[in-house]
Amino acid sequence: MKRILLTGGGTGGHIYPALAIARAVREKYPEIEIGYIGTDNGLESKIVPKEAGIQFFTVEIQGFKRSLSWENVNTVRKFIRAVSKSKEYIKKFQPDVVVGTGGYVSGPAVFAAHQMNIPTMIHEQNAILGLTTKFLSRFADVVAVSLEDTVKHLTSAKKVVYTGNPRATEVIRANGEQGRESLGVTASTPIVLIFGGSRGAKSINQAVLGMLPKLESLPGVRFIYITGEAHYQDITAKIKTSDYPNLDVRPFVYNMPDVLATTDLVVARAGASTLAELTALGIPSILIPSPYVTNNHQEANARVLEDQGAARLLLERDCNGENLWNAMEGLILDPEERKSMGEKARALGRPEAANQIVEELEKLVTANVHS
Missing domain, CATH: 3.40.50.2000 (Glycogen Phosphorylase B;)
Structure with a gap:
C-alpha cells in the first residue's frame, strides 16, 4: 500500500477508530501517504489536523432527518455535491483503498470511491447499524464490525468480517x-x-x-x-x-x-x-x-x-x-x-483489531491490483 484515504466524523467514536487504523497501517508501511476526508465544522476538523502526516480534505454534508422533512431535500443536494468533491480529492490523492468509519461525512467519500472502482471498507463500531453503514453496506467491498452480534444485521453486504474496534489495539x-x-x-x-x-x-x-x-x-x-x-x-x-x-x-x-x-x-x-x-x-x-x-x-x-x-x-x-x-x-x-x-x-476483547483490519485492507489492494 502506498496511499490510504480515511473518512469518518461527527464524534470521537467515529474519528478515533480511523486514526487507530492510520497508525496501524503506518506501523507496517512507514512511508505510506494518508489522507482524511471530513467536514470543516465537525470534531474531526479539530482532532485530525493535529496528527502528523495526514492530509485533511473537507466536504460540506449534513445528516438525514429520520422523519419526513423538506430539509432532507437540501441534504440530498449536499450529498451529491460532496460525492463530486470527494471524487476530485480521490483523483488528486490516488488512494489504493478508502476506509469509512461512520458518521454522515463518510457516506459521500466511500460512495464516490465505489463509483470509481477503488476498493472500499467501512467499519461499524456499534451493535446497531448507523444510517451511513446501512446505506454503504450494499456498496463497500468489506464491512468490518466491532461486535459479533452486528454481523446478522448486514444481510446485503458483500463481505463481513468481525475484527473488533481498532482502538483496542492502541489501549493494550x-x-x-x-x-x-x-x-x-x-x-x-x-x-x-x-x-x-x-x-x-x-x-x-x-x-x-x-x-x-x-x-x-x-x-x-x-x-x-x-x-x-x-x-x-x-x-x-x-x-x-x-x-x-x-x-x-x-x-x-x-x-x-x-x-x-x-x-x-x-x-x-x-x-x-x-x-x-x-x-x-x-x-x-x-x-x-x-x-x-x-x-x-x-x-x-x-x-x-x-x-x-x-x-x-x-x-x-x-x-x-x-x-x-x-x-x-x-x-x-x-x-x-x-x-x-x-x-x-x-x-x-479484540486486541488485534487494528492489525486484522490492516490485513483485510492488504487483501483488498492485492485483489484490485490483480483484477
Missing part, C-alpha cells in the same frame, strides 16, 4: 504504572474511575454528587472522577474537596489508556470506543448508556457486555446517587466478582 500498549504515577496513587490502592465521555454526562455528574457522603465508608479506595471540561467549574463549586480525601476530581485526562490500564472498576457511558478499551484490558464496569444517541445504540452495546457477565447495566432513568453507590459498593467489596467480570470482558 498502555502503561498502568505511568497511569498511577500521573494520578499520584500508590500501587496497592484500588482505583474506581468514573467518567461520562469526553464531554461529560450531566446525569452521571448528578448521581456522583448524590453519593458523595458514602465515600467515607471506603477510605482505602481512590475515586477518580472525570467531570468533562464543560461541567468541571459547576461541579467543583458544589464540592468541598477537603471533605472527601479519597476523591480526585478532574475535568479531563489526556492519558486515558494509561489510567484505564491501572483501574479496578469503571463507571462510564457505553460508547463503542469505551467498550473496546474496557474489553481489551479486561476491566469490570458499570455502564450507564446515553439515551440521547441514534437508535439508543449505547444501550444495545452495553447489553452485549451485560449478557456475557462482563458488565453491569444501569439505565439513565435509574441513575441516582443511591443506585449508583449500591452498584459500585457491591463490586468494590467483591474482588472475586470483579475478577470474573474482568475475565469475561477480556474474552470479548
